[in-house]
Amino acid sequence: MIGRKDVEAAWGLIRPHVRRTPVIELPAGSLGFGSVSALKLESLQVSGTFKGRGAFHKLLASKVPPAGIIAASGGNHGVAAAYAARVLGHKAEIFVPTISSPAKVARLKSYGAIVHQIGAVYAEARAASEKRAAETGALMVQAYEDPVVFAGAGSVALEFAEQATFDTLLVAVGGGGLIAGCAAAIGEGTKIVAVETEGTPTLHEALRAGRPVDVKISGIAADALGASRIGVPNFEVAAKLVRESVLVSDDAVRKAQRALWEELHVVAEPSGATGLAALMAGAYRPAPGERVATLICGANTEPGSVV
Amino acid sequence: MIGRKDVEAAWGLIRPHVRRTPVIELPAGSLGFGSVSALKLESLQVSGTFKGRGAFHKLLASKVPPAGIIAASGGNHGVAAAYAARVLGHKAEIFVPTISSPAKVARLKSYGAIVHQIGAVYAEARAASEKRAAETGALMVQAYEDPVVFAGAGSVALEFAEQATFDTLLVAVGGGGLIAGCAAAIGEGTKIVAVETEGTPTLHEALRAGRPVDVKISGIAADALGASRIGVPNFEVAAKLVRESVLVSDDAVRKAQRALWEELHVVAEPSGATGLAALMAGAYRPAPGERVATLICGANTEPGSVV
Numbered sequence: 001m002i003g004r005k006d007v008e009a010a011w012g013l014i015r016p017h018v019r020r021t022p023v024i025e026l027p028a029g030s031l032g033f034g035s036v037s038a039l040k041l042e043s044l045q046v047s048g049t050f051k052g053r054g055a056f057h058k059l060l061a062s063k064v065p066p067a068g069i070i071a072a073s074g075g076n077h078g079v080a081a082a083y084a085a086r087v088l089g090h091k092a093e094i095f096v097p098t099i100s101s102p103a104k105v106a107r108l109k110s111y112g113a114i115v116h117q118i119g120a121v122y123a124e125a126r127a128a129s130e131k132r133a134a135e136t137g138a139l140m141v142q143a144y145e146d147p148v149v150f151a152g153a154g155s156v157a158l159e160f161a162e163q164a165t166f167d168t169l170l171v172a173v174g175g176g177g178l179i180a181g182c183a184a185a186i187g188e189g190t191k192i193v194a195v196e197t198e199g200t201p202t203l204h205e206a207l208r209a210g211r212p213v214d215v216k217i218s219g220i221a222a223d224a225l226g227a228s229r230i231g232v233p234n235f236e237v238a239a240k241l242v243r244e245s246v247l248v249s250d251d252a253v254r255k256a257q258r259a260l261w262e263e264l265h266v267v268a269e270p271s272g273a274t275g276l277a278a279l280m281a282g283a284y285r286p287a288p289g290e291r292v293a294t295l296i297c298g299a300n301t302e303p304g305s306v307v
Numbered sequence: 308m309i310g311r312k313d314v315e316a317a318w319g320l321i322r323p324h325v326r327r328t329p330v331i332e333l334p335a336g337s338l339g340f341g342s343v344s345a346l347k348l349e350s351l352q353v354s355g356t357f358k359g360r361g362a363f364h365k366l367l368a369s370k371v372p373p374a375g376i377i378a379a380s381g382g383n384h385g386v387a388a389a390y391a392a393r394v395l396g397h398k399a400e401i402f403v404p405t406i407s408s409p410a411k412v413a414r415l416k417s418y419g420a421i422v423h424q425i426g427a428v429y430a431e432a433r434a435a436s437e438k439r440a441a442e443t444g445a446l447m448v449q450a451y452e453d454p455v456v457f458a459g460a461g462s463v464a465l466e467f468a469e470q471a472t473f474d475t476l477l478v479a480v481g482g483g484g485l486i487a488g489c490a491a492a493i494g495e496g497t498k499i500v501a502v503e504t505e506g507t508p509t510l511h512e513a514l515r516a517g518r519p520v521d522v523k524i525s526g527i528a529a530d531a532l533g534a535s536r537i538g539v540p541n542f543e544v545a546a547k548l549v550r551e552s553v554l555v556s557d558d559a560v561r562k563a564q565r566a567l568w569e570e571l572h573v574v575a576e577p578s579g580a581t582g583l584a585a586l587m588a589g590a591y592r593p594a595p596g597e598r599v600a601t602l603i604c605g606a607n608t609e610p611g612s613v614v
Contacts, residue, residue, distance in 0.1 A: 022329025265606035299572035304611020
């Protein structure tokens with residue numbers, strides 16, 4: 001199981017290629033609740049989400065063959081892999097399910113990637129990508145089920161802890177890459193809380209069952225958080241270090257998106273506002289004096305969709 | 308004429324009420340040009356623009372009567388004055404021209420202000436506000452033509468200089484509040500460049516004439532940059548400390564708005580992207596090695612309008 005040292009090493013490797021994203025400190029009473037201390041705008045990361053960190057780490061830590069890289073993704077990981085491949089000079093083929101937003105597909109193409117839209121859900125796109133990688137010999141870059149990828153993602157937690165002081169970090173969960181990386185990075189000393197929508201309870205159900213289980217996915221965040229099963233190495237880290245798991249409604253996510261725009265002029269996609277939604281809706285209730293932080297982890301959406 | 312010490316004092320007074328806005332450092336080659344060093348996201352300031360700083364300073368440095376405050380504004384100053392009045396517990400009446408965007412008017416009302424939409428241009432709304440202030444005895448909070456207001460605005464430059472290193476600061480100009488404050492704050496050691504749209508050349512024409520002159524305003528930024536005459540104390544500071552004045556087209560502003568969204572996931576209103584537009588369009592051409600910074604100074608717009 002990877003730990004803080006692995007995340008520190010990953011951060012050292014990717015640092016020249018990723019952005020130190022800004023943090024906004026919020027006074028008590030902001031956004032209608034009393035206790036958040038800081039939001040990290042990882043939505044301003046290269047490629048538009050935290051996924052840029054993991055993709056760069058995978059490509060920098062691997063020998064990439066002439067056939068380049070292949071990724072399958074609900075969208076954000078694909079964008080990140082395509083971006084990193086372009087920057088580092090590799091070919092990229094990206095497999096996405098047909099539900100992926102037009103904004104995400106357009107962005108993939110703008111990075112020079114070949115885009116394959118296959119399957120109604122992520123699992124089908126992933127199966128097609130694995131078949132293709134076996135044919136071409138390209139490096140398969142997993143969206144989340146790879147400690148090399150999530151060690152890169154975890155660098156966001158080390159960076160955040162340098163920028164602000166907090167007791168608790170709320171993290172949105174899809175396949176478990178971001179939360180596994182954050183937990184490995186700072187989970188020994190910081191309370192890590194998992195937040196999922198009611199339609200994408202992948203980690204929540206796995207924690208109840210004591211092992212990764214298949215979950216039926218639906219709702220507003222299905223695009224970015226819609227992995228139907230938590231990753232195996234991700235679950236291993238999460239089961240040990242995630243201290244609480246909460247669910248929020250799609251309506252709470254929409255309210256958090258609107259509040260981010262109206263109060264802060266920040267655009268977030270649904271998954272990017274999910275951590276904040278848990279605070280605003282009271283799904284997670286901090287103790288008096290508890291300093292809570294969360295990541296605004298992505299903004300790959302149409303900007304007009306947030307109001 | 309106010310100077311750096313006045314801006315430092317203003318910053319000390321307003322600091323508990325305003326946000327330390329984040330800075331994004333950009334590597335060479337970002338956004339299609341070679342030399343920008345840093346963007347300050349003042350669009351994330353309380354009230355959505357840099358105007359929050361000046362409004363808080365005016366209200367904190369003045370004795371506010373029971374009749375409260377009155378402001379006239381193309382929108383952003385009114386929003387800032389209403390926001391500051393609400394936070395500090397004063398009544399507010401805001402006068403805006405009829406061209407002000409629905410987003411800005413809705414925001415004013417959400418802060419509890421009484422909104423008067425009067426006149427096709429700013430000057431008419433201002434005349435109505437002055438008449439009303441004479442009747443009620445309320446404190447008139449000028450949008451820009453007041454050293455107390457622009458000393459507050461200038462705190463953004465002191466803060467920016469703490470966060471990043473730059474030789475040159477590009478500042479969008481409307482009535483001249485932001486640039487007068489920034490020039491007073493750091494203009495002795497930093498090259499201050501004024502940027503206006505071709506439809507709102509208020510400072511540009513004043514500098515050519517050697518005195519404030521009336522300008523016919525039009526175009527994409529008329530709402531926020533459309534003061535028809537530069538303020539007198541503002542011109543005094545600008546004439547001494549602004550080293551270059553450039554104009555950009557509305558099309559260049561639109562391209563800068565789109566680039567901010569597509570590359571950084573930042574939403575800016577037209578005036579907020581005007582400084583960046585001068586770099587992207589080559590209206591300002593830095594010397595080799597010159598470190599250039601600019602303020603993304605506002606985001607009071609419909610988020611869907613930027614793409």
